[in-house]
Amino acid sequence: MSRRRNLGLVLGLSLLGVVVVIAVLAPILFKTGADELGQRFAPPSADHWLGTDAAGHDVLLRSLVATRLTLLMTVAATAIAVALGVLLGTSVWLMPRRLRELCLRAIDAMVAFPGLLLALVVAAVLGAGGSSAVIAIGVAGIPYFARLTGNLAAKVSQREFVSTARLLGVSPVRIAFRHLLPNMSEPLLVLSASTFAGTLTAISALSFVGLGVQSPSYDWGKLLNEALPSLLADRPFQLVGPAVLIVVTGLAAVLIGDGLAAAANPRAARTAAGGASTRRTSQGTPRDGYLVDVQELSIEYDGKQLVKGISFGIRQGEILGIVGESGSGKTLTAMALAQLLPDGLISNATRMTLGDLDLLGPVPPGLMAQTVGLVYQDPGSTFNPALRMGTQLTEVLRTHRRLGAQAARRRIIDALGTVRLSKPEQRMKQHPHELSGGMRQRAMIAAALATEPRLIIADEPTTALDVTVQAEILRELKRLNSEFGTSIMVISHDIGVVRALCHRVIVMYQGKAVEEIEAAHLTVASAQHSYTKALLEATPELTLENSHG
Numbered sequence: 153m154s155r156r157r158n159l160g161l162v163l164g165l166s167l168l169g170v171v172v173v174i175a176v177l178a179p180i181l182f183k184t185g186a187d188e189l190g191q192r193f194a195p196p197s198a199d200h201w202l203g204t205d206a207a208g209h210d211v212l213l214r215s216l217v218a219t220r221l222t223l224l225m226t227v228a229a230t231a232i233a234v235a236l237g238v239l240l241g242t243s244v245w246l247m248p249r250r251l252r253e254l255c256l257r258a259i260d261a262m263v264a265f266p267g268l269l270l271a272l273v274v275a276a277v278l279g280a281g282g283s284s285a286v287i288a289i290g291v292a293g294i295p296y297f298a299r300l301t302g303n304l305a306a307k308v309s310q311r312e313f314v315s316t317a318r319l320l321g322v323s324p325v326r327i328a329f330r331h332l333l334p335n336m337s338e339p340l341l342v343l344s345a346s347t348f349a350g351t352l353t354a355i356s357a358l359s360f361v362g363l364g365v366q367s368p369s370y371d372w373g374k375l376l377n378e379a380l381p382s383l384l385a386d387r388p389f390q391l392v393g394p395a396v397l398i399v400v401t402g403l404a405a406v407l408i409g410d411g412l413a414a415a416a417n418p419r420a421a422r423t424a425a426g427g428a429s430t431r432r433t434s435q436g437t438p439r440d441g442y443l444v445d446v447q448e449l450s451i452e453y454d455g456k457q458l459v460k461g462i463s464f465g466i467r468q469g470e471i472l473g474i475v476g477e478s479g480s481g482k483t484l485t486a487m488a489l490a491q492l493l494p495d496g497l498i499s500n501a502t503r504m505t506l507g508d509l510d511l512l513g514p515v516p517p518g519l520m521a522q523t524v525g526l527v528y529q530d531p532g533s534t535f536n537p538a539l540r541m542g543t544q545l546t547e548v549l550r551t552h553r554r555l556g557a558q559a560a561r562r563r564i565i566d567a568l569g570t571v572r573l574s575k576p577e578q579r580m581k582q583h584p585h586e587l588s589g590g591m592r593q594r595a596m597i598a599a600a601l602a603t604e605p606r607l608i609i610a611d612e613p614t615t616a617l618d619v620t621v622q623a624e625i626l627r628e629l630k631r632l633n634s635e636f637g638t639s640i641m642v643i644s645h646d647i648g649v650v651r652a653l654c655h656r657v658i659v660m661y662q663g664k665a666v667e668e669i670e671a672a673h674l675t676v677a678s679a680q681h682s683y684t685k686a687l688l689e690a691t692p693e694l695t696l697e698n699s700h701g
């Protein structure tokens with residue numbers, strides 16, 4: 153699939169390359185020929201491959217010469233839309249909250265207004281001409297980029313590193329340029345490529361209706377306009393030149409946009425980045441009895457080491473706990489394992505394997521989704537509030553396991569029963585807000601279980617839940633582990649949680665694993681590292697022993 157998309161990107165870039173060469177050379181080589189007058193309305197011949205127009209000009213030569221003006225206008229209009237849209241979207245994000253909401257609504261309303269209609273209004277106000285067409289189409293494109301930038305900025309601004317920069321008092325403008333824009337470049341590039349195709353059609357449309365380029369200049373839209381009477385008089389060949397060039401250039405832009413979107417896909421991007429930054433194959437042989445084997449995993453961002461050469465393993469059927477203070481690198485370690493590191497973070501390891509899967513090389517997303525199940529901290533934000541539970545829970549099975557709707561439904565209902573969620577059939581029809589936090593967390597565990605993964609990564613699975621529900625969910629994980637033998641990696645900042653649930657615990661501190669200890673020995677007396685001792689001293693005893701245990 154991704155290879156096919158990349159083929160599209162190559163094809164798109166090649167087509168665009170040809171069009172650019174025509175734009176550069178045609179006015180130099182063919183301008184004189186294109187201005188020569190001959191027989192009017194001559195049919196295609198060896199001298200005039202696409203015939204001549206009403207004035208006796210060679211249609212093919214004029215179509216080729218028009219490439220430069222058409223491309224320049226399209227690039228200019230796209231640049232106006234991108235530059236002003238991104239500026240508007242970023243400025244909106246820097247505004248006080250109320251004003252920002254008002255502006256975002258206004259942008260939404262503008263997006264809802266048909267672009268070409270807006271362009272026609274602007275062009276009519278500015279008067280007919282090439283420059284007004286460029287301004288009109290550029291202005292009409294601004295709201296799309298402003299909305300995308302505003303939405304992306306809102307998302308990126310919630311990331312931890314932006315909060316940290318804010319806390320450190322970094323100015324909003326610097327945050328926007330240093331942290332926000334670089335993290336939004338990929339989607340903006342993808343939208344720019346597809347906007348280029350739309351802009352080309354819109355510019356041609358304005359020239360076609362007489363509001364764009366005026367004589368004696370001509371672009372493809374104007375050539376189409378001049379060819380219209382010929383079409384009605386049964387001489388369609390006069391349209392072929394500009395029409396084919398518009399289609400080819402638009403197709404090139406769409407293929408490039410599609411290819412860029414595929415490359416910007418988080419997993420695809422990680423794989424590409426992984427190729428450059430990590431060794432592509434794991435060294436050595438796996439340790440005996442270990443499902444997961446990680447050696448010397450380091451993760452860095454912007455030259456700063458966030459995880460510093462951590463090595464660990466998870467045995468088949470084992471629950472491994474990773475505990476440590478906030479920011480010690482627990483989540484990043486787990487995300488590296490699931491090949492889900494955020495963009496910009498670079499991982500390096502000498503070995504990272506899960507069974508026979510080499511996690512240092514590319515792993516198809518479908519296979520990864522079936523091998524590793526993820527349970528996140530906040531079940532409230534994991535589910536889409538607008539969709540029924542059934543629709544979202546069955547998605548992974550339908551996409552990656554290619555199960556039919558009924559089979560996926562049955563499998564999820566079984567899994568919901570397994571995690572002891574009451575009335576599973578009814579839950580499938582409900583929306584997330586109709587379930588309690590504990591029920592949603594059970595549903596998430598059920599979804600993670602449904603693909604029968606070899607490893608479940610549970611990142612702070614109970615932090616968002618109240619204490620009684622917390623104990624129930626932990627008991628459930630423990631029971632599933634002993635019943636099905638699924639290996640589990642549990643991340644928590646709470647040493648009480650991991651002591652109650654896990655077989656073995658790794659203590660992380662400032663990006664390093666400072667201690668590895670059997671959970672049964674996790675006492676102040678047995679712990680070696682002062683940080684582990686301090687954690688243990690500050691933690692109340694949590695026990696999961698009861699009737700279910």
Ligand SMILES: Nc1ncnc2c1ncn2[C@@H]1O[C@H](COP(=O)(O)OP(=O)(O)OP(=O)(O)O)[C@@H](O)[C@H]1O
Pocket residue numbers: 311312313453458476477478479480481482483484485494495496497645
């Ligand atoms: N996308 C990112 N870009 C840059 N730095 C990041 C990113 N994500 C996390 N970090 C930084 O990496 C460090 C480790 O983060 P990580 O999320 O792994 O910590 P954690 O131990 O899981 O903490 P918590 O319990 O708060 O989630 C932190 O200093 C964090 O600010």
